[in-house]
Amino acid sequence: MSELATLARPYASAVFKRAKETAATAKWSENLAFMSAVMDSKEMSALVNNPKVKKGRLTEMVLDVCHGHIDKEGANFLKLLLQNNRLALLPDIAKQFEELRAEDEGYIEVEVLTAFAFTKEAQQKFAATLEKALSKKVHMNVTLDKSLIGGVLVRAGDRVIDGSIRGQLQNLRKALQ
Incomplete structure (x- = not known):
């Protein structure tokens, strides 16, 4: 997986640079999200990995699927x-484009797994606490995960903050072994 990330980095950087030059970061986010969704489909993956499908025909098919959903620059990138x-x-x-965009715009995408739903007020307080701890504005994506038993698990970039009961029990088990 890290090899794919390494190969993707120059492309993401180039796209981000172009998006900044043309003040079109939001449009590029949409383009890349749509193209990624198309490539994630089983049908498209089978076509792309089929050696019998000629590159010209594959290009035609992929562009037909994306027609109307991506702009001209997105099509050229594809x-x-x-x-x-x-x-x-x-x-x-x-993914790397979104990380570059978040860094540039001064926020961080934060994934929060919680055992119980936040109230609106609790979510705002938690977001404020995270902003203070991370020294950035946060965009939280909250997901319920009953397996945590209680507490929260936070993923912010490469940082993980495990405040879950499941995590505490695992740490206790390791300490006792």
Whole structure:
């Protein structure tokens, strides 16, 4: 997986640079999200990995599927990836693009797993606490996970904050062994 991320980095950087030049980061986010969704489909994956499908025909089919959902620059980028046999990198490119965008705009995407739903007030307080701890504005994506038993698990970039009861029990088990 880290190899894919390494291969995706120059593409993500180039796209981000172009998006900044044209003040179109939001449009590029949409383009990359759509292209990634298309490439994640089983049908498209089967086509891309089928050696019997010629590159020209594959390019035609992929562009037909994306027609109307991506702009001209997005289509050109897709052609470049097809030419270089790099379509498999699209999810990593999209992820790295969003990380670059978040860094540039001064926020961080935070995934929060919680055993119980937050009230609106509790979610706002928790977001404020995270903003103070991370020194950035946070965009929280909250997901319920009953397996945590209680507490929260926070993923912010490469940082993980495990405040769950499940995590505490695992730590206790390790300490006792």
